[in-house]
Amino acid sequence: MFRYIIRRVLLMIPTLLAISLLVFTIIELPPGDYIESYIAQLEAQGEAANPELLDFLREQYGFDKPAYERYFNWVVGMVQGDFGFSFEYHLPVSEVVGDRLFLTILISVATIIFTWLIAFPIAIYSATHQYSWGDHGLTLLGLLGLATPNFLLALILLYFANVVFGTSIGGLMDPEYLNQPWSVDKAISVLEHLWVPVVVVGTAGTAGLIRRLRANLLDELQKHYVVAARAKGLPQGRLLVKYPLRVAINFLVSDIGHILPHIISGSELVAIVLSLPTTGPILISALQSQDMYLAGSFLMFLSTLTVVGVLISDLALTALDPRIRLERGAES
Amino acid sequence: MTPSPGNGAVVEHFVSDAPFDPRAAERLTPEQERYFMASQWRLMWWKLKLHKLAVVSGAFLLFLYGTVLISEFLAPYSVHIRNTGFIYAPPQRVHLFDDGKFVGPFVYGMDYRLNMKNLKREYTANSNRVERIRFFCRGDQYQFWGMTTGSLHLFCPAEGGALFLLGTDRLGRDVLSRIIYGTRISLTIGLVGISFSFLLGMVIGGIAGYFGGWVDTVIQRMIEILQSFPQIPLWMALSAVLPLSWSPLLIYFAITIILALIEWTSLARAVRSKLFALREEEFCTAAKLMGAKPARIIGRHLLPGFMSYLIAAATLSIPNMILGETALSFLGLGLRPPITSWGVLLNEAQNINIVVLYPWLMLPVVPVVLTILAFSLLGDGLRDAADPYK
Numbered sequence: 001m002f003r004y005i006i007r008r009v010l011l012m013i014p015t016l017l018a019i020s021l022l023v024f025t026i027i028e029l030p031p032g033d034y035i036e037s038y039i040a041q042l043e044a045q046g047e048a049a050n051p052e053l054l055d056f057l058r059e060q061y062g063f064d065k066p067a068y069e070r071y072f073n074w075v076v077g078m079v080q081g082d083f084g085f086s087f088e089y090h091l092p093v094s095e096v097v098g099d100r101l102f103l104t105i106l107i108s109v110a111t112i113i114f115t116w117l118i119a120f121p122i123a124i125y126s127a128t129h130q131y132s133w134g135d136h137g138l139t140l141l142g143l144l145g146l147a148t149p150n151f152l153l154a155l156i157l158l159y160f161a162n163v164v165f166g167t168s169i170g171g172l173m174d175p176e177y178l179n180q181p182w183s184v185d186k187a188i189s190v191l192e193h194l195w196v197p198v199v200v201v202g203t204a205g206t207a208g209l210i211r212r213l214r215a216n217l218l219d220e221l222q223k224h225y226v227v228a229a230r231a232k233g234l235p236q237g238r239l240l241v242k243y244p245l246r247v248a249i250n251f252l253v254s255d256i257g258h259i260l261p262h263i264i265s266g267s268e269l270v271a272i273v274l275s276l277p278t279t280g281p282i283l284i285s286a287l288q289s290q291d292m293y294l295a296g297s298f299l300m301f302l303s304t305l306t307v308v309g310v311l312i313s314d315l316a317l318t319a320l321d322p323r324i325r326l327e328r329g330a331e332s
Numbered sequence: 333m334t335p336s337p338g339n340g341a342v343v344e345h346f347v348s349d350a351p352f353d354p355r356a357a358e359r360l361t362p363e364q365e366r367y368f369m370a371s372q373w374r375l376m377w378w379k380l381k382l383h384k385l386a387v388v389s390g391a392f393l394l395f396l397y398g399t400v401l402i403s404e405f406l407a408p409y410s411v412h413i414r415n416t417g418f419i420y421a422p423p424q425r426v427h428l429f430d431d432g433k434f435v436g437p438f439v440y441g442m443d444y445r446l447n448m449k450n451l452k453r454e455y456t457a458n459s460n461r462v463e464r465i466r467f468f469c470r471g472d473q474y475q476f477w478g479m480t481t482g483s484l485h486l487f488c489p490a491e492g493g494a495l496f497l498l499g500t501d502r503l504g505r506d507v508l509s510r511i512i513y514g515t516r517i518s519l520t521i522g523l524v525g526i527s528f529s530f531l532l533g534m535v536i537g538g539i540a541g542y543f544g545g546w547v548d549t550v551i552q553r554m555i556e557i558l559q560s561f562p563q564i565p566l567w568m569a570l571s572a573v574l575p576l577s578w579s580p581l582l583i584y585f586a587i588t589i590i591l592a593l594i595e596w597t598s599l600a601r602a603v604r605s606k607l608f609a610l611r612e613e614e615f616c617t618a619a620k621l622m623g624a625k626p627a628r629i630i631g632r633h634l635l636p637g638f639m640s641y642l643i644a645a646a647t648l649s650i651p652n653m654i655l656g657e658t659a660l661s662f663l664g665l666g667l668r669p670p671i672t673s674w675g676v677l678l679n680e681a682q683n684i685n686i687v688v689l690y691p692w693l694m695l696p697v698v699p700v701v702l703t704i705l706a707f708s709l710l711g712d713g714l715r716d717a718a719d720p721y722k
Contacts, residue, residue, distance in 0.1 A: 019557055026566075026569050143709070261561065299569055307560050
């Protein structure tokens with residue numbers, strides 16, 4: 001078991017390396033570098049660029065070195081906690097990121113929990129009352145949730161909140177807490193605002209999870225061991241809790257790997273629409289101004305988040321599911 | 333078996349008069365015959381017909397793709413016509429009766445006033461100006477598919493009048509016409525994109541599944557890495573890289589390729605897992621022994637076996653592509669004007685202050701949701717129909 005965990009963690013390293021290579025390729029794709037767009041920007045303002053400063057900048061950021069060397073420096077820097085320099089903000093990337101990454105993680109985790117809390121009872125109801133009116137209604141509702149893109153849902157909610165209640169639901173905390181250090185009040189304010197993005201991001205994921213969980217439970221409920229238990233007179237409620245539910249929990253945990261990239265994708269988009277102080281708005285402005293190191297670090301962070309999420313779900317599954325434990329115990 | 337008559341009575345030997353038919357037991361009724369002789373695609377069609385929602389969705393999608401062919405004719409206005417007198421005009425209502433008198437479908441003309449207090453443009457319906465909608469009429473000139481010039485429209489405003497059933501935008505362009513034109517781009521991007529990713533998925537998944545071993549391992553890892561990326565940030569990054577100097581058509585193809593580059597993975601996985609089982613079958617060994625090349629075995633013998641399943645899977649991933657394009661264009665990273673897609677239209681609705689004043693700018697949401705819903709329902713139906721065990 002212990003050896004399995006070690007091996008699983010070690011396996012992450014080549015994955016992350018491959019991801020970093022991909023991200024670096026994307027960063028390098030645009031023709032020219034930031035210095036060139038910087039010159040263009042200066043010239044547009046009617047200023048002449050100081051060639052010495054430009055040469056200094058080029059050397060400083062290693063634009064004069066070959067690509068593989070820059071990649072190597074970038075990766076080594078990241079391992080040491082140096083994520084490069086944001087040209088747009090004139091700050092190290094780690095300072096620009098700051099709280100934002102934490103808030104992204106917070107929204108993602110809260111969304112996963114929300115998704116589970118909603119999907120679990122609904123899926124169980126739907127599976128045990130297959131083809132009833134309730135089941136059909138919930139299925140239709142789920143389909144609608146699945147079909148409404150979450151950034152459009154955010155837009156619609158924003159509109160109705162504005163028209164009906166006259167308030168803005170954008171933002172993730174009351175304005176007075178922006179740029180303030182963390183305090184209890186600020187945390188409470190964040191929690192008060194958290195539900196909007198969580199609901200918006202979670203809708204599509206919840207609908208998808210209900211469908212998968214329902215199908216999974218239906219398969220399970222037809223299995224012989226359930227029939228046998230029922231034939232022996234186990235009460236319906238206990239039967240449900242004892243067998244299929246455990247399978248469903250395993251399914252929920254193993255589904256993280258599937259759902260997490262979608263949630264992070266969705267939360268980035270929704271954050272842009274609702275102007276949340278997470279990574280989304282900065283990512284898009286970095287991409288638009290070709291501040292590629294900042295954008296690259298964000299991409300790297302986000303995919304690391306999913307890789308780690310999948311690792312956690314794998315480990316949790318090993319702890320939860322005796323069959324997998326047996327299989328993996330035999331392996332190591 | 334005849335029951336024993338008892339009492340020792342002799343049973344008469346019975347011979348049937350009917351002519352002897354040795355195949356009577358295995359003869360099929362016409363329905364059975366039809367069922368057993370039906371091709372796989374016909375079976376799928378029969379099963380799909382039972383799925384009412386899927387059929388309705390399919391019909392709806394067929395209708396939408398039908399409009400794509402004749403967008404220019406259906407839209408009352410040409411896509412880039414600016415009606416400078418009607419900036420941010422609200423949707424007009426279609427009436428049938430004026431003063432209790434039947435006049436056929438018409439709209440009331442609009443009076444424009446600039447509210448000097450809040451600088452809001454206000455339009456009021458003027459009940460004295462009855463503007464009858466004309467049908468099959470000559471209106472704005474257009475280039476039909478960019479080839480021939482035409483001016484025939486399904487319906488257009490009265491002479492000298494205006495007709496904005498879904499309002500206008502900040503340049504006074506008719507939102508309904510723009511949605512109709514946007515349908516062409518948004519729907520084709522899904523189809524073109526899925527064809528790319530279908531091809532990629534079949535080739536790469538086919539190679540992984542057929543050869544197995546280290547080739548399979550490498551491809552599997554590649555897929556895992558691509559799938560662990562949050563899709564939309566990756567799409568955003570890739571489309572931000574496209575040079576601004578490219579022509580709109582080039583951008584269109586670049587965006588479809590970007591969407592396909594990430595979307596092929598799930599199809600490749602499906603192909604791989606199916607091939608893994610099929611390549612052990614005897615017909616595959618036979619083909620191999622007869623000297624068929626791997627490409628022929630995969631393409632001719634293995635893939636057709638589960639093509640229906642693949643098409644169902646592809647249908648289910650079209651909505652993802654349409655959504656991807658919409659999201660990218662909405663953020664201003666995807667297609668750019670003058671190309672008009674639903675996402676480009678929604679880009680105008682990005683500013684919530686504008687949306688609150690002119691909510692009809694959000695209307696392109698409706699076709700997006702309906703199309704995605706229809707594709708998911710049709711895909712579900714196809715998947716059930718393609719499953720021979722159901």
